[in-house]
Amino acid sequence: QVQLQQSGPGLVKPSQTLSLTCAISGDSVSSNSAAWNWIRQSPSRGLEWLGRTYYRSKWYNDYAVSVKSRITINPDTAKNQFSLQLNSVTPEDTAVYYCARGWGLNPWGQGTLVTVSS
Amino acid sequence: EIVLTQSPGTLSLSPGERATLSCRASQSVSGSHLAWYQQNPGQAPRLLIYDASSRATGIPDRFSGSGSGTDFTLTISRLEPEDSAVYYCEQYGGSPTFGQGTKVEIK
Numbered sequence: 001q002v003q004l005q006q007s008g009p010g011l012v013k014p015s016q017t018l019s020l021t022c023a024i025s026g027d028s029v030s031s032n033s034a035a036w037n038w039i040r041q042s043p044s045r046g047l048e049w050l051g052r053t054y055y056r057s058k059w060y061n062d063y064a065v066s067v068k069s070r071i072t073i074n075p076d077t078a079k080n081q082f083s084l085q086l087n088s089v090t091p092e093d094t095a096v097y098y099c100a101r102g103w104g105l106n107p108w109g110q111g112t113l114v115t116v117s118s
Numbered sequence: 119e120i121v122l123t124q125s126p127g128t129l130s131l132s133p134g135e136r137a138t139l140s141c142r143a144s145q146s147v148s149g150s151h152l153a154w155y156q157q158n159p160g161q162a163p164r165l166l167i168y169d170a171s172s173r174a175t176g177i178p179d180r181f182s183g184s185g186s187g188t189d190f191t192l193t194i195s196r197l198e199p200e201d202s203a204v205y206y207c208e209q210y211g212g213s214p215t216f217g218q219g220t221k222v223e224i225k
Contacts, residue, residue: 104168109199
């Protein structure tokens with residue numbers, strides 16, 4: 001049974017970098033059949049897919065156009081986890097952030113409320 | 119970007135009734151790569167249906183999905199009180215996008 005456990009700060013200052021980590025149990029970040037996603041949810045924007053990383057003989061990343069200039073998703077094979085970095089945040093980046101596995105997202109992490117405020 | 123429009127916004131039905139939720143895409147969804155999720159307050163979404171009509175593991179058979187191209191439907195055949203939630207569709211044929219959700223209320 002795959003489980004995802006998120007960690008990271010809940011408060012980030014404007015213009016700084018949002019950083020979250022998603023630890024995987026029951027699967028491998030290097031799996032040739034999985035993808036590892038970040039999604040966020042806010043009242044104003046609803047559910048918004050941010051990007052993913054996956055391994056198919058080499059590492060690939062796909063990012064949403066809306067955040068492409070500011071986002072990095074990295075796998076960490078040593079710790080079997082993956083991370084999200086979102087640069088130059090503004091209050092509009094305030095949301096609940098989720099990690100999730102696959103296409104047809106299952107399972108999801110528990111969610112992290114990240115507030116961007118000084 | 120594929121825009122998904124869900125209807126109705128809210129559905130209010132009694133236990134045992136049938137619920138029909140619609141998800142319409144602005145362009146054809148490649149490979150019928152469309153999923154449905156259920157979300158309860160304060161919780162992460164839960165996958166119900168993937169590839170338009172395949173039930174995820176552990177999902178009761180009263181949940182079914184259908185459709186192709188631009189029109190997709192989630193049907194809950196006999197509503198139970200615990201089905202009260204917000205339901206979202208998501209397409210992952212291209213860069214993933216979500217619908218705005220349908221709230222199902224049980225009278």
